[in-house]
Amino acid sequence: MNNPSPTPARSPSQVGAFRRWMLTLGALLVVALMMYLVGLLVPLARPSGMYAGMGVMMLLPILLLCMALAAVLGATVVAAVAWWVGVRRIGLGLVLLLAAGVSAVSFFAGFDSPWFDPSPASSVGR
Numbered sequence: 612m613n614n615p616s617p618t619p620a621r622s623p624s625q626v627g628a629f630r631r632w633m634l635t636l637g638a639l640l641v642v643a644l645m646m647y648l649v650g651l652l653v654p655l656a657r658p659s660g661m662y663a664g665m666g667v668m669m670l671l672p673i674l675l676l677c678m679a680l681a682a683v684l685g686a687t688v689v690a691a692v693a694w695w696v697g698v699r700r701i702g703l704g705l706v707l708l709l710a711a712g713v714s715a716v717s718f719f720a721g722f723d724s725p726w727f728d729p730s731p732a733s734s735v736g737r
Contacts, residue, residue, distance in 0.1 A: 631696045638692035639710055642685045643717040649681065650721025657722075674722065678715045685714025 655677070656670055689710035693703055 650718040681718035686711040
């Protein structure tokens, strides 16, 4: 009785690679959400009204430094998770670049979000 062994739909190495990339992608999405919330809640000035242009230029260096810090922290956390699950070489480099970009953009999106506007100038036109 020669019973053929069952052939799985995916080999164990394919399942492991899928698991590694899904955990890395999940870490990237969690870090992006956290950077968005940090950008939303950081008490940086949000200039508006007549002096908005001048205020943004004064705030720009601080905002760029915060974005750079968010990019470094986000990339470090996602790279640590990717390294832990087994992503190596070129994949790790791509994850670092992607995480840095997504973290910086999500921080700025949180900073520029209309959901949180502490300035009383949002009621202009009364």
